Amino acid sequence: MQKTQRLDHFLPTRFKRGTLVRQFSKPCVNCNAMLNADAMHGIARLLDDHLALAATAHCPSCDARFAVSCVIDADKRVRRVVLPGWLFKLYLRSLPMQPGERAAREEAQAQLARDRAARDTATPAPAAPSIEYPRAHDVVGQYQGKPIPAYILVAGREVPFDRVAPDGRREPGEYLLDGFLVYKPT
Helix, strand or coil, X not given: CCCCEEHHHCCCEECCCCCEECCCEEECCCCCCXXXXXXXXXXXXXXXXXXXXXXXXXXXXXXXXXXXXXXXXXXXXXXXXXXXXXXXXXXXXXXXXXXCHHHHHHHHHHHHHHHHHHHHHXXXXXXXXXXXXXXXXCEEEEECCEEEECEEEECCEEEEEEEECCCCCCCCCCEXXXXXXXXXXX
């Protein structure tokens, strides 16, 4: 019988068709805070073209505990399992390890590590020149603790906020503020 562990131990998992499931999250049933796989303790098994998950989630925000029982298919659609969580977990734990299940998980984790290493060693794109534009006093939110102005003034025109681009990439005709806020004329 397999041991239960934090669900993030079982991820990433690659399906036979090549689809990769890197993360799993679920809202708390009590306070709606989003819980990631590291807040869930249970088991995940790759069964043919489905990833079955049975775990107990613990919300650090409200201290609630609840069962998570679902199946993810190769198209990344998540379906709820009707069995009680403890019974589904027992079933998954009792199944014998399928040939290639461990190898598929190890290969997916190795590929993720290679991707991270390639991203970390990649040459960063040259930073776009930072131009200070007059900012609106109205804000539409915050990003990394900084307020996001609703618009900026460019040549006397209001240009509304479009999106956050952590890498500073933007399309021609868009304006960059603080290196990551993108403003797009309408």
